[in-house]
Amino acid sequence: MTQSFSAAMEQFAPALPLAVGLSGGADSTALLLACARKWPGQVQAIHVHHGLQAAADDFERHCQDLCKCLQVPLTVQRVDARHAPGESPEDAARRARYKAFEAVVQAHPAPFAISSIALAQHADDQVETLLLALSRGAGVAGLAAMPARWERGGVFWHRPLLRVAGAHVRDWLRAQGQGWVEDPTNQDERFTRNRIRAQLLPALEAAFPSFRDTFARSAAHAAQASELLQEMAQQDLLQVGIPPQLAPLRALSRARQSNVLRHWLRVAHATTPTAAQLGELLDQLAACTTRGHRIHLKVGRGFVGRSGPQLDWYNPEVLV
Template sequence: MTLEDRLLTCLAPWREAPVWHIALSGGLDSCVLLHLLARLSTREALPPLSAIHIHHGLQPVADGWPEHCRQICAALGVPLQVRHVQVESGASLERAAREARYAALAAELGEGAVLLTAQHRDDQAETLLFRLLRGAGVRGLAGMPASRRLGRGWLVRPLLDVSRRELETYARVEGLSWVEDPSNQDDRMARNYLRNQVMPLLAARWPQVQNNLARSATHLREAQELLDDLARQDLAAARQDPAPFPWLPLPSLALTPLLGLSPARQRNAMRHWLAPLTPLPDSDHWAGWVDLLRASADAGPIWRLAGGELRRSDGRLWWLAGDWLRPTPPAQEWHDPSAPLRLPGNGRLLLEGQVPSGSLRVRYRQGGEVLALPERGHRDLKRLLNERGVPVFVRGRLPLLYRGDELLAVANLPSLDGPADTSWRLVWEPPADDHGLS
């Protein structure tokens, strides 16, 4: 089977996509992928092709790469977009550049669009070895997936079963030109050291090392799929018990079903649940999960992770990120209660029904608040919130409506959210859980 036919077979599930974008660096791999797709498009009914070049600006020689990509795309009749990104400085320049690149690529994807990248079998082998040396688990050792969600579309790697040698042969036969990134020779970077120093030594002793490592990644991906199936079964019971506050837009789980699992199954279930929300912690950091379970209920236990926090409250686990981790906003006047009030970092507030008279102000708990209730007299707000089982992390963000020094209503809590005659209600639309992952 020719390289074109193999590529076409791999991309069969994506033939109905609205567009195929090719991530074009200008290097050998992406130039071959672009050339193959442009050739296939002359005889096959493919989605429209488009190329995207990300310019990191990390080295002077890269300033000429966009023009090189323009010339290639012009010759093939493929439109090109060039996007400039700012790479944040940090401990790992490789990681920072990769994150900036994928963020820019994700921003270009419309609904259902496909981004095609040119990672190949040798890259997969390097990835497995690199992660093995870093002590990765099954999920990491499964290597790069052939496809995954990215932004509103999909990232697809159609060349993972193709060796770099095959790509080089194709490029030479077709007379393709490409750029060489001089940073690829810098062995101070871990991936370059593996590619330039370690893999040649391994290949000299085991000629099939790339094939074998890539095959191991496939086996480990199957193992991860089985672990994911088990996690979904274990999480099903924790998801059956609905959250007590439907207006609270936060991922949450009932804790009791998880406590009946072995520690290994707990970790597996939580890895699966946390994966879309945050970068997963390493093995040592899972001690925070044990501390979260063992802490007394009144301690307000928190497990802090890279993308947010896991809180335990009233028998549930709650995931907080984005605005939920920012300070409570200050009090503010509500000059036009007939219109929604934007709460900085805290969603928005509405009055449904007849607007109460007087000058209104929105405040938040400071302690000692008292609310007058029909037939119950003046009641301490803290006790009322305890009776309703409002999670501790919500109480400080729950909007309180005041007229002068009089507390009129507590948003979203029935019988506390307005007068007894139900002539109006205070409705809070909290901020969504903005974890920002895909």
């Protein structure tokens, strides 16, 4: 069930010291303010300056003023978040942010190590993420949307506001008399997420008032299914080997072949096949009944080919 902002913060119990991702917008401003009050002297802020718009300097100044007022240490990380051709600007900015957060963590070794990082995405952001995944034809991993808690690099990451409606976050912040900065790009409906926020969320609110709760349950079901598929892929990869051997691979059902090959490409080569590429690879495996059958397919950022009794993946751009 959705929560009030205050209830969510009462339940939030991260390992300390805590760093809060601070953009300067309403959501992260509210999260930092609440955390600084709850754990004085145990909280710091990280602001990522993307350098993508003229207003970025205003965001930084707001963060500096807020942190000075709260007596919270602030680290500003400047990144190059420009996207490559064909790449989503949002995805490029997200990757740049996580790299910046990780750089701050590495710069604070023990005894000043950061134990937890809190991010301010809320229930509306979770719905937008799920709808984006649906619009792209995502599988269960994408439909799981954003996790509320995970561990990476020895640091616990949290999204304590995932069950709080965005309007409730702003209502709480107004009640504190605290201002924030508005990102002007949030009104630009050329971006899919902004169109969802401006056009779909009001329609969902009118038609299905409990959509935040029901969508969250669907995302939780997808997350559980994704976890099960991950466990099965790990077990199957032990059987087929790295790189995958054709004989044990062909002994699996087509669905398990798909699952284990996607897992192999992700963990061993950090690449992800499209649905069409994976489907063609499975068709080639089904037809691979003779010793001389050749496989050479574009998959992800490189190629999958047959090498005797096994499959290999290579990227010709990095070959010497």
